[in-house]
Amino acid sequence: MITTRSVTLLIFSLALASCSAEDKKKPVMETRTEIPAEPTGKVVKTDAEWKKQLTPEQYAILRESDTEAAHGKVYEEFKHQGKGSYHCAGCNALLFTSEQKFDSGCGWPSFYDPAKAENVILKKDVTLGMTRIEVTCAKCGGHLGHVFEGEGFKTPTDKRFCINGGGLIFVPAKEEPAKK
Numbered sequence: 001m002i003t004t005r006s007v008t009l010l011i012f013s014l015a016l017a018s019c020s021a022e023d024k025k026k027p028v029m030e031t032r033t034e035i036p037a038e039p040t041g042k043v044v045k046t047d048a049e050w051k052k053q054l055t056p057e058q059y060a061i062l063r064e065s066d067t068e069a070a071h072g073k074v075y076e077e078f079k080h081q082g083k084g085s086y087h088c089a090g091c092n093a094l095l096f097t098s099e100q101k102f103d104s105g106c107g108w109p110s111f112y113d114p115a116k117a118e119n120v121i122l123k124k125d126v127t128l129g130m131t132r133i134e135v136t137c138a139k140c141g142g143h144l145g146h147v148f149e150g151e152g153f154k155t156p157t158d159k160r161f162c163i164n165g166g167g168l169i170f171v172p173a174k175e176e177p178a179k180k
């Protein structure tokens with residue numbers, strides 16, 4: 001019989017397990033040590049090929065336009081990442097760098113501009129009863145998130161590219177400048 005106490009203990013031990021050192025080593029945003037090779041043209045794959053290549057989380061975001069949980073593990077990781085570049089987990093295209101990263105507090109990785117304008121496509125999205133601008137990868141068509149403008153952020157563009165970190169690959173910069 002499952003008692004309240006045993007459930008409480010179970011939840012507590014799961015919480016402990018999720019904080020273990022081993023778990024911390026396993027990032028939820030894919031990270032690589034080397035910058036992946038950029039695609040030379042459009043990347044076209046079948047659904048079956050994408051399913052095989054991507055993790056279930058990456059597939060849900062990139063191919064099914066899913067939105068990851070706000071203030072989730074990916075966002076926590078993102079906040080603590082240093083300098084580096086962010087690439088499409090579907091096709092490796094360079095999308096953002098830490099130069100354009102800013103803390104919007106919205107719960108999702110935020111950038112004020114893409115690293116390469118030609119690597120993203122912006123299109124009107126009228127799903128969920130809202131009119132938003134969807135951001136997709138120009139090379140593979142993967143869904144990345146949405147962009148909002150004129151919210152009053154003190155950034156060079158006052159745009160907020162609100163991006164699902166789970167659809168990105170982070171490559172830390174090789175040399176961090178010495179911190180004082």
Ligand SMILES: [Zn+2]
Nearest residue numbers: 088091137140
């Ligand atoms: Zn892509």
